[in-house]
Amino acid sequence: MQIQGECFCGQISYAITGSLRDARSCHCSRCRKAFSSQASAYALVEPKQFEWLSGQELLTLYQSQQGFGLQFCKVCGSTLCGVFNGQIHGVTLGCVNGDPKIEIGQHIFVGSKATWEVMPEHVVKYHEAAPKS
Ligand SMILES: [Zn+2]
Numbered sequence: 323m324q325i326q327g328e329c330f331c332g333q334i335s336y337a338i339t340g341s342l343r344d345a346r347s348c349h350c351s352r353c354r355k356a357f358s359s360q361a362s363a364y365a366l367v368e369p370k371q372f373e374w375l376s377g378q379e380l381l382t383l384y385q386s387q388q389g390f391g392l393q394f395c396k397v398c399g400s401t402l403c404g405v406f407n408g409q410i411h412g413v414t415l416g417c418v419n420g421d422p423k424i425e426i427g428q429h430i431f432v433g434s435k436a437t438w439e440v441m442p443e444h445v446v447k448y449h450e451a452a453p454k455s
């Protein structure tokens with residue numbers, strides 16, 4: 323299957339040939355800032371299955387920790403993807419168009435969620451990071 327995504331202004335778009343995996347939502351204070359939201363919504367992608375279709379020159383990288391950064395559109399501010407050591411790592415689910423055939427499997431760092439966020443009851447949640455399986 324092919325998954326496509328784009329930023330709010332539509333100038334940057336991408337395609338993924340294959341499927342997303344490990345969709346998660348992190349409620350920590352850093353992710354709240356990075357995603358301007360109550361939590362992140364993010365899924366991993368296989369680097370060789372990902373390609374930019376348009377607007378790549380409008381991407382800006384904010385490196386938030388050693389080796390890892392987020393790329394966003396400098397026109398509209400949408401955060402599109404995560405980059406690890408210069409390679410695409412994952413995409414923000416908010417910029418995916420349509421149904422990517424994946425659901426958020428786990429909510430992590432719920433212990434540090436915002437006071438104003440009301441968590442749904444029937445989701446998989448972890449106080450901090452998910453245990454390694
Ligand atoms: Zn944009």
Ligand SMILES: [Zn+2]
Pocket residue numbers: 348349350351352353354362431
């Ligand atoms: Zn987080």
